[in-house]
Amino acid sequence: MNRIEQKFKLLKEKNQKALVTFISAGDPDLKTTEELIYSLDQNGVDIVELGMPFSDPMADGPVIQRSSQRALQSGTNLNKIFTTVAHVRKKTQIPILLMGYYNPILQYGEEKFFKKCASVGVDGALIVDLPPQEGKRVKEIAQVNGCSLIFLLAPTSDPERIKLVCKNASGFIYYVSLTGITGAKLQSDLQKQSALKLLKKTTQLPVCIGFGIKTAEQAKKTSQLGDGVVIGSALIEMIEKHQGKKAPQEISTWIKKIAKAVH
Amino acid sequence: MKKSTKKNQWQSYNLPNHLGYFGEYGGQFVAETLMPALNELEAAYKKIRSDSHFKKEFKRLLKDYVGRPSPLYEAARLSQKLGHRIFLKREDLNHTGAHKVNNTLGQILLALKMGKKRIIAETGAGQHGVATATMCARFGLSCEVYMGAEDVQRQAPNVFRMKLLGAKVIAVHSGTATLKDAMNEALRDWISNVSNTYYCIGTVAGPHPYPMMVRDFQKIIGEETKQQILKSMNRLPDYVMACVGGGSNAMGMFYPFIKDTQVKLMGVEAAGYGIRSGKHAAAIVGGRLGVLHGQKSYLLQDAEGQIIPTHSISAGLDYPGVGPELSYLADQGRVQIVSATDKEALEGFEMLSHLEGIIPALESSHSLGYLKKYAKKLKKNSVIVLNLSGRGDKDLNTVAKLQKISL
Numbered sequence A: 001m002n003r004i005e006q007k008f009k010l011l012k013e014k015n016q017k018a019l020v021t022f023i024s025a026g027d028p029d030l031k032t033t034e035e036l037i038y039s040l041d042q043n044g045v046d047i048v049e050l051g052m053p054f055s056d057p058m059a060d061g062p063v064i065q066r067s068s069q070r071a072l073q074s075g076t077n078l079n080k081i082f083t084t085v086a087h088v089r090k091k092t093q094i095p096i097l098l099m100g101y102y103n104p105i106l107q108y109g110e111e112k113f114f115k116k117c118a119s120v121g122v123d124g125a126l127i128v129d130l131p132p133q134e135g136k137r138v139k140e141i142a143q144v145n146g147c148s149l150i151f152l153l154a155p156t157s158d159p160e161r162i163k164l165v166c167k168n169a170s171g172f173i174y175y176v177s178l179t180g181i182t183g184a185k186l187q188s189d190l191q192k193q194s195a196l197k198l199l200k201k202t203t204q205l206p207v208c209i210g211f212g213i214k215t216a217e218q219a220k221k222t223s224q225l226g227d228g229v230v231i232g233s234a235l236i237e238m239i240e241k242h243q244g245k246k247a248p249q250e251i252s253t254w255i256k257k258i259a260k261a262v263h
Numbered sequence B: 001m002k003k004s005t006k007k008n009q010w011q012s013y014n015l016p017n018h019l020g021y022f023g024e025y026g027g028q029f030v031a032e033t034l035m036p037a038l039n040e041l042e043a044a045y046k047k048i049r050s051d052s053h054f055k056k057e058f059k060r061l062l063k064d065y066v067g068r069p070s071p072l073y074e075a076a077r078l079s080q081k082l083g084h085r086i087f088l089k090r091e092d093l094n095h096t097g098a099h100k101v102n103n104t105l106g107q108i109l110l111a112l113k114m115g116k117k118r119i120i121a122e123t124g125a126g127q128h129g130v131a132t133a134t135m136c137a138r139f140g141l142s143c144e145v146y147m148g149a150e151d152v153q154r155q156a157p158n159v160f161r162m163k164l165l166g167a168k169v170i171a172v173h174s175g176t177a178t179l180k181d182a183m184n185e186a187l188r189d190w191i192s193n194v195s196n197t198y199y200c201i202g203t204v205a206g207p208h209p210y211p212m213m214v215r216d217f218q219k220i221i222g223e224e225t226k227q228q229i230l231k232s233m234n235r236l237p238d239y240v241m242a243c244v245g246g247g248s249n250a251m252g253m254f255y256p257f258i259k260d261t262q263v264k265l266m267g268v269e270a271a272g273y274g275i276r277s278g279k280h281a282a283a284i285v286g287g288r289l290g291v292l293h294g295q296k297s298y299l300l301q302d303a304e305g306q307i308i309p310t311h312s313i314s315a316g317l318d319y320p321g322v323g324p325e326l327s328y329l330a331d332q333g334r335v336q337i338v339s340a341t342d343k344e345a346l347e348g349f350e351m352l353s354h355l356e357g358i359i360p361a362l363e364s365s366h367s368l369g370y371l372k373k374y375a376k377k378l379k380k381n382s383v384i385v386l387n388l389s390g391r392g393d394k395d396l397n398t399v400a401k402l403q404k405i406s407l
């Protein structure tokens, strides 16, 4: 059982929902990322998603686009992200998963990527543009290395896709709350979405809901519909506003409030 | 592989496979939100592909609205100068001035069948944008075209044309503000509005079924060419050439000739300031396998898999990727991929204008520039067909600026 699986087991025993947060590794630099991870960990976050920056993030809105751009400008690449995680692991066992697009991983080498994940203490990966039918090989490699491969589902997902994703997923399933890109506005029809209902009937895995969640109230309400929530753009906007370096302190009260609402 | 098996391979060529692969190239690398839409599109396309009503309507409009068949013109003075018999496939004479319209007509008819009322497209040179705007006007559909902010500048006449046709042009400032960023933005729009929106891709790239579908809508170019050359020469050509951006005019021309292995197929990519300068847009000549915009194919990227800024004098070729089928055909040796620099393209542009009274698009000028430079290396008196994918009116500003003339 890797750290993600352990975490969900623990939360289930405590009858708690999970708070998952997304930040771009290297925005504005990796030193700050490290500090941010400690701050998130100490203030109640359950799982950290670290974005691997890509020049062409086609499923992301302006906030995460800018954040990826800042990360690339600071010279962030996969090797440096792995070094940072290795360093972080000396202080915390918070589950960490890497999220990004397929091409940088393909160029790094899929085997090498997951071996490295295992050796530095990354627990899983979410590759936005690698749907399960394209990810068969990657899934096997991840599995061999004890990493979860997280897949997405969306309100547009039909029963066939839901079945396929559930069959291939591990760790948890990321349900995208809306038909859109990151940073869009949360929709009020969430509990009526038939894809979400069917998903919960189909899978044993935890379901985390993300996209559009910006406030503690939204986080609380949304988390009740699944097993956890993911917060990304709202947090990154805050990091952007606080010019990065001061961000770890500035976000702590806000994150604490959200964690309290979710737990 | 032995020659005979190679030949057989081409006799029975019928890629892509059911997953959208041409060998190891192609596929569907998209966010999960889009997967149902791609499945819906593929199903709808398969249905209309064998529907006789659809085929009839497509044929009729290609004839009456687009103006097909486009002539295959023997360029006598060009032939004399270069020492071959050179035929130009006149896609520049199509309505809207390029080959792009063949594909947009097909896709817009499909969108109508699917009941989609809102059309989005990306465009580089503006030719695909104009063709899409034209078809949307013709069929009363709403049309929004994403275009890199830099291309909005260099292709100003086409921007105005799209607006006159009632389309909304959205300038994209993200990334390098060129075609790839326009495609990112169009994909983001599609992800956000997938239920009522049809995404009309302008080349043989993107996730399956686009590369197959766009090729099928463009193959009329090669089919007509084959008939026309047989009629005038009573034999097939020695060489068939086309410029390569995403690869739609090339695939449209090449596809019907794949089985005819005696015909050499040549694609010309944009070498910009030269391949060694690193500032070019030649994905097959200068790139390596990667994944972008939903497909696996040759791609211009740095060591870490980040997409690198491209350069070409022609906005329509200024793209870091290329369609998966061309990547496959190049690897298999069925298509030879070469390149021409900005400078060579400009020479081709001038040559055709002076010798034949035809001002070619800067995209098509790349194959003319290549031919000018390498004509002596080809077997003497070869029969050569060159796909003149578009006319150069849209490029007058660009060329004038280089000559320090303001229009």
Ligand SMILES: Cc1ncc(COP(=O)(O)O)c(C=O)c1O
Binding pocket: B098, B099, B100, B124, B125, B126, B127, B128, B202, B203, B204, B243, B244, B245, B246, B247, B248, B249, B250, B315, B316, B317, B361, B363, B364, B389, B390, B391
């Ligand atoms: C006239 C013309 N030729 C060629 C191209 C390149 O596209 P493709 O390689 O898909 O034919 C374009 C693209 O805008 C174009 O306008």
